Amino acid sequence: MRARSCSEICGSHLSAKRLVQRFTKRLPVFASSTAALITYLLLIAGARAAEMAAERDFDLVGGVVRAAVATIVLLLAVWLLRRVGTWVIAKMQVTTMLARRIPPVLATDLQPLLLRTAQALIRLVTAAAVFVLGYLWLVYTLGQFPYTAPWGERLGEFLLDLFWEFGSGALGALPGLFIVLIIVLIARWCVRVLNVIFKEIQSGTIALPGLGRETARTTQTLLVFVVWLFALVVAYPYIPGSDTEAFKGLSVLVGLMITLGSTGLINQVISGLFVIYSRSVRPQDYVRIGDMEGEVINIGSLAIKLRTPRREEITIPHSVLVATATTNFSRLAGADGMVITATITIGYDVPWRQVHALLLLGAARTAGVRKQPPPNVLQRELSDFFVQYQLLAHLEEGANRAAVISELHAQIQDAFNEYGVQIMSPHFESQPERPVLVPKSKWYSAPAQDSEQSPKD
Numbered sequence: 001m002r003a004r005s006c007s008e009i010c011g012s013h014l015s016a017k018r019l020v021q022r023f024t025k026r027l028p029v030f031a032s033s034t035a036a037l038i039t040y041l042l043l044i045a046g047a048r049a050a051e052m053a054a055e056r057d058f059d060l061v062g063g064v065v066r067a068a069v070a071t072i073v074l075l076l077a078v079w080l081l082r083r084v085g086t087w088v089i090a091k092m093q094v095t096t097m098l099a100r101r102i103p104p105v106l107a108t109d110l111q112p113l114l115l116r117t118a119q120a121l122i123r124l125v126t127a128a129a130v131f132v133l134g135y136l137w138l139v140y141t142l143g144q145f146p147y148t149a150p151w152g153e154r155l156g157e158f159l160l161d162l163f164w165e166f167g168s169g170a171l172g173a174l175p176g177l178f179i180v181l182i183i184v185l186i187a188r189w190c191v192r193v194l195n196v197i198f199k200e201i202q203s204g205t206i207a208l209p210g211l212g213r214e215t216a217r218t219t220q221t222l223l224v225f226v227v228w229l230f231a232l233v234v235a236y237p238y239i240p241g242s243d244t245e246a247f248k249g250l251s252v253l254v255g256l257m258i259t260l261g262s263t264g265l266i267n268q269v270i271s272g273l274f275v276i277y278s279r280s281v282r283p284q285d286y287v288r289i290g291d292m293e294g295e296v297i298n299i300g301s302l303a304i305k306l307r308t309p310r311r312e313e314i315t316i317p318h319s320v321l322v323a324t325a326t327t328n329f330s331r332l333a334g335a336d337g338m339v340i341t342a343t344i345t346i347g348y349d350v351p352w353r354q355v356h357a358l359l360l361l362g363a364a365r366t367a368g369v370r371k372q373p374p375p376n377v378l379q380r381e382l383s384d385f386f387v388q389y390q391l392l393a394h395l396e397e398g399a400n401r402a403a404v405i406s407e408l409h410a411q412i413q414d415a416f417n418e419y420g421v422q423i424m425s426p427h428f429e430s431q432p433e434r435p436v437l438v439p440k441s442k443w444y445s446a447p448a449q450d451s452e453q454s455p456k457d
Helices: 005-024 027-055 060-094 097-099 104-142 150-201 213-238 245-261 265-276 318-321 352-364 398-418
Strands: 286-289 292-299 303-307 313-317 325-326 341-349 376-382 386-394
Touching: 005 325, 060 104, 104 150, 150 213, 213 265, 265 292, 265 303, 265 318, 292 313, 303 318, 313 318, 341 352, 341 398, 352 386, 352 398, 386 398
Parallel strands: none
Antiparallel strands: 286 292, 286 325, 292 303, 303 313, 341 386, 376 386
C-alpha cells in the first residue's frame, strides 16, 4: 500500500479546515474556538503521521496481523497469569507448613491473617503484571499504524522514562539504605548486649551499685528505648525521601499528634518511673493506698494492680499513687511478721490495766497471731470522754491479714463480755454527780494481775 506524501495529507486537512470554518460561522464563538482547536490538533497528528509514514513504510495488512498476534499473546499471558495466581492461592490454603512453624497458641490467631495477607499480595502482583502486559500491548499495537504511531511512541517513551527514573532513584537510594542497614545492625547488637547484662543482674549474678534487681527490668527497657531512638535519629537523614516536603510534613503531623495526645500518657509514665525507682511498693507487698487495701500483684508501666481481701482486682494509675499517701505493711515486717492493730475506746471508769489484760487475752486466743514477739497495748489518747487503746500484734502469715483481724476483733468482744466490761464510749450531756474514777481496790480487776505483789499474796 502506497504511503501518501506530506503535501497530500496537509492539503486534505486544509480543505477540511475550510469546511469546518464555514460550518462554524453559524455557531457561537466558544463552539468555533473549540472546533478550531480540535482541527489544529488533528492537523498536527496528521503531519506527524505523515512524517513517520515518509520515514517508515507502513504495511496496513501486516500491521493488522501483527496486532492480532499481539492480542492473542496478551490474552494467553493474562490467562496463564491468572491460572498461576489461582494455583498458588489454592496451594497456600491447603498447606500445613505455617501451622507447623507457628506455636499452637499463636497459630489459631495468626494463620488466617497471614493467609489473607499473602493472597492479597499475590492478587496485587498478578494485577500489576496484567497491567504492564496490557500497556506493552497497547504501545506495540499503536505503533503498527501510521496515524496511531505517534501515540504509541509517546506511550513507549513515557514507560521508558518511568522505568529510568524509578531505576535511577532506586540506585541512588542504595547507599543510604546500606548505611541505614548498618545502623540497625549496630543497634541490634547493642540491644543484645544490654539484654545479656540485665539478665545477669536480674538473676543476681552481677551486682551494680545503685541498681537493684527490682529496677533492673525497667532500666533495661529504658536503655533499649534510648538505643533505638538514637539509631532512628542517626538513620533518619539516610532514609530515602526523608528530605522531601511530603516526608517532612508527615513527620510534623505525627509529632503534633503525639504531642497533643500523649500528655496524660507521659504523665503516667513519669509517675510510674517515680514509683519504681523510689521502691515505695513491690510485688507481694500488702499496702493501703487511700481507702483501698490489698496485696500488690503487678507494677506496670502505667498502673499498679492490687488484690483485695475480697479477691477483687483494683487498678490504680501511677499518677494517683504518687499523689496519695501509701501505707506499706510488709516493708518493715522483717522476721517478726506483719503488724496488725485493733483500736477501741473505753470510759475512764474501767481500769486501764484491766483493759490491757483483756486486749492481750483476745490476742492470745486468736489463731494466726504470733506469740513472739508478744502483743502489746498502747494508750493512744486521753480524750475528754474516753481513753483510746490500741493493740499491736504480729501475724504468722501475711496472706490471711483480713481474716486474722476479723478473728481478733471477735475474740476481743468475747473477752470483754466475759468479764463484764462494756465496750462503749461515754458522752456526757451534764456533769456527773460524783467523779468518774476507778478506786484503788479495783485497779487489778480480773484478768489483770498486780505486778508489785507476789503470786503468793
